[in-house]
Every structure is written in C-alpha cells, then in structure tokens.
Amino acid sequence: MVLEVLRSGGGGPARARNVGWRHARTRWVAFLDDDVLPESDWYQLLLTDLTIAESEGQVGSQGRIVVPLPADRRPTDDERVTIGLVGAAWITADMAYRRDALAAVGGFDERFTRAFREDSDIALRLGADRGTVRTGVRQTAHPLRPDPGTWSSVRQQAGNADDRLMRRLHGPDWRARARAPLGRLPRHALVTAAGLAGLGGVLARRPALAGAGVAGWLLGTGELAWARIAPGPRTAREVRRMVVTSAAIPPVAVWHSLRGLVRHRTAGPWRGLPDAVLFDRDGTLVHDVPYNGDPALVRPTEHARDVLDRLRAAGVRVGVVTNQSAIGTGRLEPEQVAAVNRRVEELLGPFDGIYVCPHAPDAGCACRKPAPGLVK
Numbered sequence: 001m002v003l004e005v006l007r008s009g010g011g012g013p014a015r016a017r018n019v020g021w022r023h024a025r026t027r028w029v030a031f032l033d034d035d036v037l038p039e040s041d042w043y044q045l046l047l048t049d050l051t052i053a054e055s056e057g058q059v060g061s062q063g064r065i066v067v068p069l070p071a072d073r074r075p076t077d078d079e080r081v082t083i084g085l086v087g088a089a090w091i092t093a094d095m096a097y098r099r100d101a102l103a104a105v106g107g108f109d110e111r112f113t114r115a116f117r118e119d120s121d122i123a124l125r126l127g128a129d130r131g132t133v134r135t136g137v138r139q140t141a142h143p144l145r146p147d148p149g150t151w152s153s154v155r156q157q158a159g160n161a162d163d164r165l166m167r168r169l170h171g172p173d174w175r176a177r178a179r180a181p182l183g184r185l186p187r188h189a190l191v192t193a194a195g196l197a198g199l200g201g202v203l204a205r206r207p208a209l210a211g212a213g214v215a216g217w218l219l220g221t222g223e224l225a226w227a228r229i230a231p232g233p234r235t236a237r238e239v240r241r242m243v244v245t246s247a248a249i250p251p252v253a254v255w256h257s258l259r260g261l262v263r264h265r266t267a268g269p270w271r272g273l274p275d276a277v278l279f280d281r282d283g284t285l286v287h288d289v290p291y292n293g294d295p296a297l298v299r300p301t302e303h304a305r306d307v308l309d310r311l312r313a314a315g316v317r318v319g320v321v322t323n324q325s326a327i328g329t330g331r332l333e334p335e336q337v338a339a340v341n342r343r344v345e346e347l348l349g350p351f352d353g354i355y356v357c358p359h360a361p362d363a364g365c366a367c368r369k370p371a372p373g374l375v376k
C-alpha cells in the first residue's frame with residue numbers, strides 16, 4: 001500500500017477532498033475524517049459495501065459512525081455536537097463515492113470553506129435523497145474531541161452562512177431533502193430583536209420599551225442557556241460557559257445568516273475543474289516549427305510548464321492531441337515525430353497521453369482535428 005500526501009494549500013475540506021479524489025485513479029474513492037478510528041475489519045467490509053453498491057447501481061456508500069460516550073458523566077454541549085454525527089445523513093467522516101460520479105458534478109463545492117454542509121451539498125447533487133447512496137455495514141468510531149475551548153459553540157454559528165448557500169443552490173425545501181432540521185435560528189432572531197429593542201429603549205430613554213426589550217432578551221437567553229445546561233454534566237465550568245456563550249450565540253447566528261444571504265445572493269451552480277485538459281502541441285505547448293522532425297528544435301511556449309504543473313497539482317489529467325499530416329504526405333517518418341514528442345515529454349511531461357493523427361488532410365480519417373477521433 002502506498003501513502004501519498006497531497007497539499008491543497010488551504011481552503012477547507014471540500015478543496016482538500018477534491019485534490020485527493022482527482023489524483024486517485026480508482027473506480028471508488030473513500031473519504032475518512034482525520035480524527036476517526038476505522039474498526040479492524042473496515043477495509044474488508046468496505047469491499048463488501050462497494051460490491052453491493054455496484055450491483056445496485058449506487059454512486060455512494062456511507063459507513064456507520066459510532067461515538068464512544070463518556071462512561072462516568074453526561075456529555076458536554078460540545079460533545080453532543082460530535083454525538084450528533086451518529087445517524088447523520090451522508091457525512092464524509094466515512095463516505096465512499098464513485099470517482100466518475102464525483103467528476104461528473106465537478107467534485108465538492110469549494111465555496112463551503114468549513115467542515116459544514118459541503119457533504120450534504122454533494123450528496124444532494126449526486127441524488128442521495130433519491131436513493132443513490134446506501135449505508136453499508138462497515139463501522140467507524142468517531143472519538144469525542146478534546147475540549148475545543150469556551151467559544152467553539154459561538155464559532156460554529158458561521159454555519160448559518162453556509163445554510164444560506166444551501167438554500168440558494170438547492171431551493172426552499174433543501175432542509176427536508178438534506179435531513180437538516182431548522183434548529184433555533186428563528187428563536188435567535190427573536191431574542192436578538194428583543195435585545196436590540198431593549199438597547200434602543202435605553203438609548204431613546206423610553207423605559208417601557210427598554211424594560212420589555214431587556215425582559216424578552218433575558219427570557220430568551222435564559223431559555224437557551226438552560227436548554228444547553230440541562231442535558232449536560234452541570235459542572236461549574238460548563239454552566240459558566242453555557243451562560244456566557246448563550247448570550248453571544250443568538251446575535252452571532254443572525255449576523256452570519258445575514259452575511260451568508262448577502263455573500264451568496266448571486267451564487268450559481270458549482271462548476272469544478274474538468275477531469276482532463278487536452279492541449280494542441282505546435283503553437284500551443286511548443287513554438288511551431290513547420291514539419292519539425294528534429295528534437296533539438298523543440299522550444300516550450302512561455303507559460304506552458306506553469307500551466308501544466310498547476311493542473312497536475314490539482315489532479316487534472318493532461319494530454320496532447322496533435323495533427324501530424326507530414327507523416328501521411330511523406331515529409332516525415334513516424335520515428336521523427338515520435339522523437340519530437342519524446343522531447344516535448346522531457347521538457348513538459350509527464351502527460352497522461354499523447355495522441356497523434358498521422359494522416360494526410362485528404363485521407364478522410366476520423367482522427368484529424370477538428371474530427372473528434374483523438375479526443376475520444
């Protein structure tokens with residue numbers, strides 16, 4: 001088995017997964033989170049899952065996630081987020097997709113820059129809500145994370161912006177189709193409005209408005225804090241943390257939601273990179289020397305090397321398609337053209353394929369461009 005580490009240069013899990021699957025040349029690509037523990041028979045059971053998925057014509061196969069619970073206490077608010085992964089639909093903590101299906105939809109939508117909703121988005125684009133993804137028998141444990149700090153629950157509110165992108169891309173019924181419950185956003189909006197009304201009342205010296213606003217805000221914030229404290233371990237630290245963050249969460253959630261509404265207001269369907277790019281040779285990758293049969297005369301064009309390397313780094317396949325009618329008309333021997341192509345490959349390769357039409361223009365072949373033979 002070969003382990004190859006690829007670098008996406010940042011941009012979040014959607015971009016990282018795209019770099020990964022594009023480099024893969026297998027029919028199926030399995031994704032795991034970096035903090036999961038696949039069970040010892042995982043690989044064998046993955047083969048079983050994929051065999052069944054193939055026979056049923058599905059494009060995805062999801063593993064079963066288990067989260068070991070703390071033995072001696074109730075889970076904290078942060079831990080309950082991880083526990084929520086159990087039974088969540090189409091999460092990439094353990095998910096395999098057919099590579100050709102990923103390529104057909106351009107891969108993961110890189111406008112989802114956090115580990116949030118990028119998995120539901122691609123699942124919907126691959127038809128998971130219509131039964132194209134099955135849950136397999138393989139099992140993966142997702143351990144509880146180490147304490148992510150006081151403000152983790154507040155930072156997570158950034159996901160409200162991603163929800164706006166989901167709404168824009170998948171329409172008003174996206175939550176039902178993605179099995180993503182609405183949650184508390186409407187209540188957060190009410191609490192925030194009450195807080196603003198109270199603040200406005202204080203500033204405008206209108207005691208009735210100030211009193212009603214502050215009372216509403218306190219009531220709403222208290223309810224949120226209790227809803228998060230009640231199921232937890234109720235230690236002094238957890239209670240303190242829930243009180244502080246429950247004051248911050250409603251306005252931050254509303255802010256991210258509005259931010260997402262503005263940012264994604266014109267977002268269109270995701271168009272990822274192509275699966276392959278085919279280049280002409282003469283005048284495109286190398287300077288044109290008419291009827292060249294001499295490898296010594298091959299000179300790359302200015303940006304050819306950069307462009308090819310960037311495509312390769314992204315996992316996009318690169319090929320050359322070239323008309324060499326000089327072979328068909330007798331001006332060059334096939335070996336001369338092959339020698340020039342070897343030099344092109346030395347200077348600009350490796351290529352995933354170099355395809356040559358050797359026929360004369362009047363030969364009526366199916367491969368001389370613009371006929372599609374070489375591309376096919």
Ligand SMILES: [Zn+2]
Pocket residue numbers: 357358359365366367368
């Ligand atoms: Zn041809």
